[in-house]
Amino acid sequence: MSSPSPTPNTYPYQNEPTWSKSEKAIARTAFDAALGRELHEVIQRTKQMANAIQQSSDLWDLEHYLTERRKEIDRKYDYRYSQLRHVFGRLLYEGRVSEEELRGLRDDKLKSIRSLAEYLAKDAA
Amino acid sequence: MSSPSPTPNTYPYQNEPTWSKSEKAIARTAFDAALGRELHEVIQRTKQMANAIQQSSDLWDLEHYLTERRKEIDRKYDYRYSQLRHVFGRLLYEGRVSEEELRGLRDDKLKSIRSLAEYLAKDAA
Numbered sequence: 001m002s003s004p005s006p007t008p009n010t011y012p013y014q015n016e017p018t019w020s021k022s023e024k025a026i027a028r029t030a031f032d033a034a035l036g037r038e039l040h041e042v043i044q045r046t047k048q049m050a051n052a053i054q055q056s057s058d059l060w061d062l063e064h065y066l067t068e069r070r071k072e073i074d075r076k077y078d079y080r081y082s083q084l085r086h087v088f089g090r091l092l093y094e095g096r097v098s099e100e101e102l103r104g105l106r107d108d109k110l111k112s113i114r115s116l117a118e119y120l121a122k123d124a125a
Numbered sequence: 126m127s128s129p130s131p132t133p134n135t136y137p138y139q140n141e142p143t144w145s146k147s148e149k150a151i152a153r154t155a156f157d158a159a160l161g162r163e164l165h166e167v168i169q170r171t172k173q174m175a176n177a178i179q180q181s182s183d184l185w186d187l188e189h190y191l192t193e194r195r196k197e198i199d200r201k202y203d204y205r206y207s208q209l210r211h212v213f214g215r216l217l218y219e220g221r222v223s224e225e226e227l228r229g230l231r232d233d234k235l236k237s238i239r240s241l242a243e244y245l246a247k248d249a250a
Contacts (some may be wrong), residue, residue, distance in 0.1 A: 039180075060191070
């Protein structure tokens with residue numbers, strides 16, 4: 001890592017914190033748990049919407065709901081270490097991950113995660 | 126109708142049969158009945174698929190199913206008099222409309238509808 005890498009993906013960005021082995025394990029567990037819970041919610045909502053379908057417009061409302069959820073989930077759950085602090089910041093703001101689940105990450109990461117969550121909360125207010 | 130119309134939509138195409146008032150009524154009833162049955166099938170299948178969802182891939186399979194059905198239905202149910210013989214030809218081939226329901230259309234129209242249905246049946250064989 002002392003010389004620039006030829007591939008942009010491995011180039012060490014400035015201010016890009018490294019993730020220790022134990023931090024990676026914590027991040028993976030918290031990430032997967034939040035994604036699993038969000039998918040579970042979408043599954044439950046889909047079953048409710050499907051059971052309530054009476055006419056064609058309800059069908060296409062369900063299609064639209066699924067397309068939007070898929071795009072949102074794809075965008076939100078980006079497991080690149082360069083993105084993880086933003087990902088967790090949003091999940092913390094949305095109540096999809098708890099501080100408890102992030103315990104064990106280094107303080108600088110937690111600070112940056114909390115700071116984004118607070119920014120989003122203020123922005124929405 | 127003795128002089129060419131300035132708007133292309135009302136221009137009397139060659140070989141374009143006219144539809145009498147009673148034929149229009151028959152066509153509308155048969156068209157709406159076939160569309161209603163097809164939508165009912167999609168609704169039933171959607172409820173089945175939704176109830177069987179266990180994991181995220183099942184969700185996106187349902188989304189894909191709905192998108193495909195919507196596109197196919199949009200393409201297939203084209204209620205323009207210039208298209209109706211093709212529409213009924215396909216619906217007859219698919220068993221979504223019966224000859225019974227088309228009874229009362231003029232013979233030239235029925236012949237052209239049957240002929241497309243037979244062509245599609247041969248093409249699929």
